[in-house]
Amino acid sequence: MSLEIKNVSKHYGAVIAIKEANMVVNSGEVRAILGGNGSGKSTLAKVISGLVGSNSGEISFDGVPLDFSSPKDAKKHQVIMTSQELSLFKNLTVEENICICNLPTKNMMTNRKQMKERAKDILKRMQLESLMGKLVSELAPNQQYMVELAKAIVQEPRILIIDEITSALYREDVEIVDEIVSELKQKGCIILFISHRMAELYAMCDSVTIMRNGETVGTYPIMDKTEDEYLSLMIGSKIESYHGEGKHQEKSKRDIFMRANHIPIPSYHTYEMLEIGKGEIIGIAGLQGHGQTDLLQALYGGFGKINIELDGKKVTVKNAKEAVSHGFAYISGDRERDGTFSERNLTENLSAVQELVKHKKIPNAKKVLDELHVKYDNQNELITSLSGGNQQKIVVGRWLTASPRIIFADDPTKGIDVNARTDLHKEFAKIANNGNAVVMISSDDDELVSITSMVKTSKVIVMYEGHISAILEGNDINRENIFAAAMPINAIPEEKGAREDDKR
Numbered sequence: 278m279s280l281e282i283k284n285v286s287k288h289y290g291a292v293i294a295i296k297e298a299n300m301v302v303n304s305g306e307v308r309a310i311l312g313g314n315g316s317g318k319s320t321l322a323k324v325i326s327g328l329v330g331s332n333s334g335e336i337s338f339d340g341v342p343l344d345f346s347s348p349k350d351a352k353k354h355q356v357i358m359t360s361q362e363l364s365l366f367k368n369l370t371v372e373e374n375i376c377i378c379n380l381p382t383k384n385m386m387t388n389r390k391q392m393k394e395r396a397k398d399i400l401k402r403m404q405l406e407s408l409m410g411k412l413v414s415e416l417a418p419n420q421q422y423m424v425e426l427a428k429a430i431v432q433e434p435r436i437l438i439i440d441e442i443t444s445a446l447y448r449e450d451v452e453i454v455d456e457i458v459s460e461l462k463q464k465g466c467i468i469l470f471i472s473h474r475m476a477e478l479y480a481m482c483d484s485v486t487i488m489r490n491g492e493t494v495g496t497y498p499i500m501d502k503t504e505d506e507y508l509s510l511m512i513g514s515k516i517e518s519y520h521g522e523g524k525h526q527e528k529s530k531r532d533i534f535m536r537a538n539h540i541p542i543p544s545y546h547t548y549e550m551l552e553i554g555k556g557e558i559i560g561i562a563g564l565q566g567h568g569q570t571d572l573l574q575a576l577y578g579g580f581g582k583i584n585i586e587l588d589g590k591k592v593t594v595k596n597a598k599e600a601v602s603h604g605f606a607y608i609s610g611d612r613e614r615d616g617t618f619s620e621r622n623l624t625e626n627l628s629a630v631q632e633l634v635k636h637k638k639i640p641n642a643k644k645v646l647d648e649l650h651v652k653y654d655n656q657n658e659l660i661t662s663l664s665g666g667n668q669q670k671i672v673v674g675r676w677l678t679a680s681p682r683i684i685f686a687d688d689p690t691k692g693i694d695v696n697a698r699t700d701l702h703k704e705f706a707k708i709a710n711n712g713n714a715v716v717m718i719s720s721d722d723d724e725l726v727s728i729t730s731m732v733k734t735s736k737v738i739v740m741y742e743g744h745i746s747a748i749l750e751g752n753d754i755n756r757e758n759i760f761a762a763a764m765p766i767n768a769i770p771e772e773k774g775a776r777e778d779d780k781r
């Protein structure tokens with residue numbers, strides 16, 4: 278059995294999203310699709326799963342042409358896609374959502390007992406039984422993505438497309454995805470896996486197809502090339518990725534920029550203290566939902582007034598508006614809910630902070646978009662017409678234009694390709710090196726190791742159960758130490774998954 282894609286093209290008006298894409302994927306094969314932001318990966322996934330029609334080309338499965346006129350049609354053939362665009366009904370329970378595509382019935386009514394059993398079975402396989410009975414609206418974003426995946430698995434896919442959901446997941450969720458992918462692979466399922474995280478691709482995939490500007494430029498056994506070789510193929514010219522391990526400056530004395538002694542972490546009813554130095558980058562690590570997001574939000578006035586010391590002066594930050602007036606920036610970890618204005622165009626999205634604070638537009642939005650390497654057609658298009666990674670660049674970019682003094686960023690490079698991610702790290706380092714500071718959560722420990730090595734003063738704090746369990750500096754900043762502090766020996770977290778009130 279194999280999936281064959283022959284010369285498939287798709288354009289949106291003048292924008293060529295995919296151009297004569299070709300690939301063959303065999304039964305039981307996990308194929309990575311790797312490419313820069315806007316290179317056509319999601320569009321290809323949508324064409325295969327019947328969400329959008331192609332303009333030309335052929336797709337066949339096991340020699341039979343697949344010509345879906347709708348996702349329903351694709352589902353009949355067990356071609357299922359899970360993506361960042363959630364298809365869940367927030368007011369229904371987890372089990373209702375999981376089974377909604379194929380509700381078991383008895384006497385023309387939903388057989389709730391059977392539905393619950395079916396959902397429980399898959400949730401157990403995914404170590405998520407604690408979600409039974411909850412409404413999707415009660416779940417943290419990472420948990421919603423796991424439910425989206427459960428909904429796909431329960432349909433017993435023959436072709437499963439996983440489009441970047443792992444960027445919204447935490448390390449332990451990704452381990453579960455890895456196990457599920459292995460199980461499906463054993464059963465002969467074809468899996469197309471889209472992610473910007475190279476470590477995941479090497480761990481889970483057999484082969485990789487590289488996309489560049491809508492074209493499929495090559496397919497390789499995944500272990501055949503290094504990360505830098507793949508990066509060069511994606512970009513079309515030789516390039517080297519940056520890794521920070523062993524490159525950190527020794528611990529040094531820092532001038533205190535901001536100090537907060539009583540930071541509330543509501544999810545755990547705890548309090549923490551933090552000192553931020555001038556020119557410092559602070560990485561925040563830890564397993565999911567251990568208070569990282571609370572810490573950032575609290576410093577930004579998200580939980581009511583907070584007393585801090587800023588530049589030696591006592592200051593009370595009462596709310597986000599005041600935080601902005603002190604030069605603080607907050608990049609939310611939930612782009613869809615708190616990041617983009619979906620009904621607004623690129624310029625408006627980019628100007629949002631400047632407009633709210635200084636009541637003016639960005640003078641040269643085109644220049645900013647180009648500096649951020651946003652792939653777009655025109656500035657007046659809706660932000661939702663951009664690929665996910667390009668939307669994220671705008672969400673981050675709007676704060677960069679506001680000359681922030683301290684950036685509080687919650688997983689800011691989520692969905693951004695490897696190359697653009699390094700550019701953004703350099704931008705953050707430049708802001709810190711100008712005497713400002715960056716405090717940044719990342720679900721990717723490698724990212725924290727890299728970015729903290731780019732400035733003279735940095736540290737990684739690791740959170741566990743609402744407390745800072747370790748502060749790493751200098752060359753103590755490495756993956757092993759972060760991992761050890763995130764999961765102290767003999768300590769077992771109360772519940773897997775984010776706390777209800779730690780809305781990540």
Ligand SMILES: Nc1ncnc2c1ncn2[C@@H]1O[C@H](COP(=O)(O)OP(=O)(O)OP(=O)(O)O)[C@@H](O)[C@H]1O
Nearest residue numbers: 289294314315316317318319320662663664665666
């Ligand atoms: N609905 C749409 N309307 C107009 N243009 C679109 C639409 N969807 C995608 N595009 C364009 O098609 C191109 C490919 O987008 P696609 O989402 O497939 O990229 P991607 O490789 O998945 O990117 P990312 O890594 O950022 O998710 C982009 O230039 C994008 O702006």
